[in-house]
Amino acid sequence: MIKRAQPYKRQIYICINNRQGESPSCGYSGSEEVVEELKKVCKELNLKGKIRVAKSGCMDLCAFGPNMMIWPDGLWYMKVTKENIPEIIATYLKLEEGDTNKTGASEIATGE
Numbered sequence: 001m002i003k004r005a006q007p008y009k010r011q012i013y014i015c016i017n018n019r020q021g022e023s024p025s026c027g028y029s030g031s032e033e034v035v036e037e038l039k040k041v042c043k044e045l046n047l048k049g050k051i052r053v054a055k056s057g058c059m060d061l062c063a064f065g066p067n068m069m070i071w072p073d074g075l076w077y078m079k080v081t082k083e084n085i086p087e088i089i090a091t092y093l094k095l096e097e098g099d100t101n102k103t104g105a106s107e108i109a110t111g112e
């Protein structure tokens, strides 16, 4: 086993579990589209090494999908669409610049 500090400033996990409409699931609600947009925006902003985008399995909040969680901040976004991605990324870039106001993140998550 090798132990080390995490190699990325932030890791963004997006559930892609897809139950094909048999019951609510992130994959069936468009999470793959969210993943692709997130990767595209991170590439455009040259965030390699800063943000790692990872697909995940079910996070057990299926009815609120697509679900996204961000570490090490421990924040959770629900019902994310690809249109939310630029704003989510902008929020985290602001945090890296020293803006500690995380309310922007909750505003995005609730759609307020």
Ligand code: FES
Binding pocket: 015, 016, 017, 018, 024, 025, 026, 027, 057, 058, 059, 060, 061, 062, 063, 065, 067
């Ligand atoms: S299917 Fe995404 S949280 Fe369960």
